[in-house]
Amino acid sequence: MLVGPPGAGKTTVGTALAQRWQLTVRDTDADVEATAAKPIGEIFVDDGEPAFRALERDAVARAVAEHDGVLALGGGAVLDEGTQSVLAAYREAGGVVVFLDVTLAHAVPRVGLNQSRPLLLGNPRAQWSALMEARRPVYNEVATVRVLTDGLKPAEVAEQIERELAGLRLAREAGEQADD
Numbered sequence: 001m002l003v004g005p006p007g008a009g010k011t012t013v014g015t016a017l018a019q020r021w022q023l024t025v026r027d028t029d030a031d032v033e034a035t036a037a038k039p040i041g042e043i044f045v046d047d048g049e050p051a052f053r054a055l056e057r058d059a060v061a062r063a064v065a066e067h068d069g070v071l072a073l074g075g076g077a078v079l080d081e082g083t084q085s086v087l088a089a090y091r092e093a094g095g096v097v098v099f100l101d102v103t104l105a106h107a108v109p110r111v112g113l114n115q116s117r118p119l120l121l122g123n124p125r126a127q128w129s130a131l132m133e134a135r136r137p138v139y140n141e142v143a144t145v146r147v148l149t150d151g152l153k154p155a156e157v158a159e160q161i162e163r164e165l166a167g168l169r170l171a172r173e174a175g176e177q178a179d180d
Ligand SMILES: Nc1ncnc2c1ncn2[C@@H]1O[C@H](COP(=O)(O)OP(=O)(O)OP(=O)(O)O)[C@@H](O)[C@H]1O
Pocket: 004, 005, 006, 007, 008, 009, 010, 011, 012, 013, 029, 074, 075, 110, 111, 117, 149, 152, 153, 154, 157
């Protein structure tokens, strides 16, 4: 499962990982849009952020229950307490949550002025910065591992995630042997 701020590359890297591992990727933003039958920007304008967050909460719970593959979460999904419990259960069951990290200087060119991110409208730089300052502790809290994506191509991020997963697997196996 990939979490992180807008522009971290959750959708892009999630797709790359799914291709590498011959799995499918599920993106909760796409699920919310399918449920609402309109783009995220329109949900925010027509129905407001609380309505979007309620759809997102359900989308994450359904995705975790139904999908056995790569999961990319919407950037703000982890703020919801119900979702935090779902993620805790996911980790408890052996699922790995990866915090795709990125700094402002690298995130802004990636998100650009794209109108599809309603929370960044106006001043994307200031909005992204404020949002990340508030969320960074939450991303760290819910994640099993953190991967800094600055200066890395999506394929290189995917390789770094594979290395982190291999390290985790070794640590878990060593822990199991120590328990025996
Ligand atoms: N490591 C990277 N290096 C350069 N560009 C990247 C990288 N990862 C993603 N991008 C580009 O940045 C843009 C945003 O990426 P993406 O949509 O995957 O981010 P996201 O984390 O899913 O954002 P959101 O939270 O808004 O869904 C895309 O144009 C993508 O091609």
